Structures are given as structure tokens and as C-alpha cells.
Amino acid sequence: MHAIILAGASGQDDFARRHGTSNKALIPIGSKPMFAHVLGALLDSTLIQTIVAVGPVADLVRFTEPRVTFIEDSGDMVSNCLTAVRALPGSERVVVVTADIPMLTPRVLESYLASIADKEGDFFYPIISKETNERQYPGVKRTYATLREGTFTGGNLSVINVAVAERIGSRMREFVALRKSVLGLGSLIGLKFLFKLLAGQLSIAEVEQRMSDLMGCKWVAVVCPYPEIGTDIDKDSDLDIARRILAGA
Numbered sequence: 035m036h037a038i039i040l041a042g043a044s045g046q047d048d049f050a051r052r053h054g055t056s057n058k059a060l061i062p063i064g065s066k067p068m069f070a071h072v073l074g075a076l077l078d079s080t081l082i083q084t085i086v087a088v089g090p091v092a093d094l095v096r097f098t099e100p101r102v103t104f105i106e107d108s109g110d111m112v113s114n115c116l117t118a119v120r121a122l123p124g125s126e127r128v129v130v131v132t133a134d135i136p137m138l139t140p141r142v143l144e145s146y147l148a149s150i151a152d153k154e155g156d157f158f159y160p161i162i163s164k165e166t167n168e169r170q171y172p173g174v175k176r177t178y179a180t181l182r183e184g185t186f187t188g189g190n191l192s193v194i195n196v197a198v199a200e201r202i203g204s205r206m207r208e209f210v211a212l213r214k215s216v217l218g219l220g221s222l223i224g225l226k227f228l229f230k231l232l233a234g235q236l237s238i239a240e241v242e243q244r245m246s247d248l249m250g251c252k253w254v255a256v257v258c259p260y261p262e263i264g265t266d267i268d269k270d271s272d273l274d275i276a277r278r279i280l281a282g283a
Contacts, residue, residue: 035147036125037082038118041069041089041133042107049268057090058267059133063276064283068267071136071280073097078140081147082129086118089133112207119199126197132190136276137262146191146258156198156251160189161238162264163257170261171275180234181241189263198251205249223248 041059043050050058059069069089076082077099084101087094091104098104103121108114115130122128129147131138150158164178164185176187212218220228227244230236238255245253267273 035081035083035127035129036122037076037085037129037131038115038122039069039072039076039085039087039089039131039133040111040114040118041087041094042109042111042114043090049270053273057093059089060093061267061273063136063267063273064280066283068136068276069094069133070097071283072131072133072138073099073102075138075140075143076129076131077101079143080140081144084123086121087133088114088118110207111210112203116199116203119194119196122196124196126195127193128196128199130192130194132266134266134268135190135263136267137265137279138191139262142260142262143191146256146260146263147193149258150193150254150256153254153256154252155254156195157202157245157249157253158193158256159253160191160256160258160260160263161186162189162259162261166259167261167264171265173271174261174265174275175269175271176264179231182234182237183257186257187264189258189260190266191263195251198249202249202251 043057047058050056050061053061055061060067063071076085086103086105088105089107091106094104105117105121119128167174167176167187178185178187208222212222223244242253242255267276
């Protein structure tokens, strides 16, 4: 498989600036920046052939490896992803990972990919239970949604069928733009569906079906036991946890 690392920054990254960088992917954790932890996990995996990293090339090019191509950040996460897909050799599925999950390891990556290898689908999205997250990372603060099967947070390591990437790009851009607006999301996914989601009345299967209808492809939620995938670094408390775990790494 091929992989994409999204290390772009949208607008002013106040969190990064507080830690002395222009992009949070460059914040040091242990002996190297956040980006390098994620890149290392992909390079050390036997399942990943080539990698396209999208971000500030002048800052990332020092991590040049024969299997890695760098593309300049356009400021738009969806456009960055599509540009990277076009730069990859032909394949059916591609791994898309953000640069802010530094606890990712080759073992976790390979176990997650093995769990979906025989599943049918076009867009695989990991969800991790609150219990799993808090057991491994006590005190971690995440945004959760309660479904009939439990309470989950989303992960930052998706697998996409390349054949549908262009088609779902515009819809994904809408989700990204409206992700912090309840009314905006309601207009996109339907207020009735949104209210049932907020009330914890939906099952995983119902969410999968609604997302599949909206995206025009088969969307699959993958319940996985890997909080490394669901613990992205976007605030000081997250950074404290990562630095404690990865000290010296």
C-alpha cells in the first residue's frame, strides 16, 4: 500500500506558535518533531511502499528518504489529500494519516490494516471507545459521540479507495468546513439524524448507512483497540501526554 501524511496548516496555528513553530507537525516531542514520529512508523512498516507528505516542504525536506515525496501545502486539507493521491503510483487503497498522531507505531498500523484487509468498502474510518482511550492514556481529553454500542472518538488514520477519492472530495470539504457548527452539520446530514446522533440513539450501522448515502460510496466505521490512532495532539494536555510517553524517542 501507499500512504499520505497530511502535515499542512490551515491559517494561523496558534497552538504551534505557542510552542515555537509555524506548524504543529514541527513541535518537538522527545528527540524529534511530531512529523518524524509519524513518518518513522510508516517507514518501519513492511506494508507501506511509498509515502507522499504534504506540508511545509522547506521544513520537512530534511527527512528525505528514497520512498518519500514531499508536496507543498495548499492550505486546504482536502485539496492536499487529492493532490497527494494524484502523485501516487496506481493502487486500490491508500492510507491517509495526519501528522499529529505521534504515538503511532508500525505494529498498530499493521494490525489496523490487517483488520480491514478482507472488508469491503471505499472509506474506512477508525473509531475508538472512550474506555480504551482512557485506559491507555489516563486524563486524555477527546470529543466523543455516544452510539448504541458505546461511546467513541474518531481516529486520524483512514483508508480510502483511490477510485472514489475525487468523487468524495467536495463532500469531504463540506464536512471539514461545517465540523464545528451544529446547524451547519444539520443542514448537511439532516437535522433529524443529527439530533438522534446527539441523543445517542443511533447504531454504528445506521451511521455507516447515512455516511455512505452522503458520500456516494461504501463508508465503514472500524471499531479498533488502538488509541494511538485516536489521540491527536491539538492542545497542551495532549502534548504533555505524548512527551511523557515518547520522552527520549
